[in-house]
Amino acid sequence: MSWLGLKKAINRAGTQVMLKAGQIEQTVDKEFEFEEKRFRVMESNSIALQKKLRSYLDSLKMLTKSQLNIAQLLDSFYGQESQAPHTFENPMNGEEMELFKNLSGEYFHILQKLNTQVIGDLEHPYNQTVLNPIARFNSYYVEINEAIKKRHHKLLDYDAMRNKLKKLIDTPQTEYSNYDVKFRELSDELVETEQKYFDINQKLKDELPKLVNMRVAFFDPSFESFVKIQLRFFNENYQNLQQLQTKLDAKTKQDYAEGKLDDKIDDVLSRMKALDITGKDNHIA
Template structure:
């Protein structure tokens, strides 16, 4: 920072303190304050939206990856060993263990396809039509905030000059020999600072509403794309799972609908409790 810039920063800091303590009269523009508040609200919302959309994509990846991990465990649960003859079939349904092995293997393959292909097919259009546009829109906030900061600095300079001129006018003439000369100098500086402040202030009051109103036109295509991408993603998962579902035996599906499947699970759990695996009568060494 140059010496002039440093001097201005110090003077503005002093002006801010005096404004807060009420020693300097502050210039207030209600119209600008309303537009600035609207802009800040839009900025906060769109930045949060960008974070949530990025999180949404990561959540889908975590979801499909978790499904894949479950599918892998289910696939290995039945093992690769050849089952014993007395457990080749389920006594309730007549289904062979080998049938379940084939189903879980296909289930794992389906989830692997979803995780490696469906999600990847989703990621590129999601980035191009949803994430990247909002990131580009949010990048403009840096320049706008710089303009607002510059406007606030010009306002501080303007209020400081008004205060200097006011003090000069309140000083008795007998205490100042060249009061008229100083008045002309300060009045000139005041007019210059007012012009600089009014230029950027009026520009922001004109342009901020335009930027705020642009959000609808800008985000509409991305919102439409976001809905279509979700529809496509979940439809693909639905059809892949549906193709797997029809391979499950009709009796198991009907038992699930009738609530009998839960009773069968409870029956198996009850039988497991009756197993004397630990050898209760023998001490554990």
């Protein structure tokens, strides 16, 4: 920071202290305050939205990854039957076991596809049409906040100069040998600082509402794309899993119609209770 910049920063800090203490009359622009408040609400919401949209894509990846992990374990679980010693009569016949082994393997391959191909196909359009546009929109906040900060500095300079001139006017002219010269100098400085403040203040009052109102037209295409990408993702999941569901439902409905479903569950539970490892009288020394 240059010496001039440091001097201005010190003067503005002193002005802020006197403003808080009520020693300087503060300039208030209700119109600007209203527009800045609207801008702050939009800024907060759009930054939060960007974070949530980024985490949404990560959530889809986590979802498909979790599904794949479960499918892999199920496939291994059913696959152990062929290697397990047959110490008691299996409640399922060979045809049923083969069916469920095949279904668990098919389920695993479906989830592999969803985890790689479907997510891969969605990620690029999601970044291009949803994440990148909102990131670009939010990047403008840096420049806008710099302008608001500059306006604040110009306002401090303006209020400080008004206070200096007021003090001079309230002071008896007899205390100054060059009162007229001093008055002209402060008046000229006040006109200059006033113009700088009014220029940036008016510019922000004109531009901030335009930016806030622009958000709808800017985000509308991204919102539409977000909905379509969601629809595509869940349609892909539904269509792939529906094929497997049809095969599972056919067997389940057949067992239910023949009264076998409850009997099978009860039979397995009774066999588990009969095992030594679940016996009530079995104790570990």
